[in-house]
Amino acid sequence: MTNPKGPERKSQPPRAKPATPRVPTAADILAAAQSAVEAAQTAAGQAIDSAQLTGRTAFDTAVRLPPASIQLAAQLPDLIENLTTAIERLNTTIDRLDRTLALAEPAFVAYDRLLTRLESATTLAEDLFSRLDKLPGVSLLGRLTGRDHPEPSAPEPKSRRDRKK
Template sequence: MSNPKGSGRHNPEPRPKPATPRPKPATPRVPTAGDILAAAQAAAQAAQNAAGQAFDSAQVTASTAFDTAVRLPPASIQLAAQLPDLIENLTVAVERLNSTIDRLDRTLALAEPAFVAYDKLLTRLESLTALGEEVFARLDKLPGVSLLGRLAGTREKSDEKR
């Protein structure tokens, strides 16, 4: 297909990248809802992996115990006889863990809008607090304000807290 305006367009030259990376902000980073959700999902995955490894380990232990049951003393045979029940209990525990992880995942997905709103509110509150501290710092520099504060009784209370 041809362009009716002609081929007057050309690709601009790419901008050179800055030689030095940007400095990181001095304030600590507040985790976002996505960060919290990703951390929860990673924790859920790690828990599932650990439960799977424990289940595999229990199966290997049970099969090894069964193979060597002939050479074991009677107390060991009793322990080996209890292994199927232990494995069944472990299976139930893993299923409960999986359902709990699923519930947590659904709950975090429902709570994500609240986390986003909280992040927005938190940054506004931080800026408002910084502004209030700046106002008080500038007021303290005015002549006579410290005397006025002592007369009003507010300066003594704030000095005691420090």
């Protein structure tokens, strides 16, 4: 990045303070008051001009509005009222849901406890079956009880080629 004032900034020597503080005279105060009045009058004139221009523009826009826009603008109060009603219903529904969830909280806690116990029981059962499978003779017992039999798969349909032969 370059410096807009040049590559090197030159420091300016500090300004010396006047030896004696200057006390404003009545003429200085009068001149300052007159310049403040002129500035206020200028600002007021500019504000009035701006307000007149804005009013003129608003009137021109209102006169040139198409009827559909005027109809939409006329429906705005009803739309705002309907929106207010919808927001009130939404707040009521949110409150009802909040109360329902507060009542259901103990059930959720109980479900969480039950699920952790079921998971630990399932893990224990899987561990037990894996250890039993390692014992000699258990595979024979499994075949006798029908535990090791895979589920029979559905027979595949014969194709037309096989029927014709």
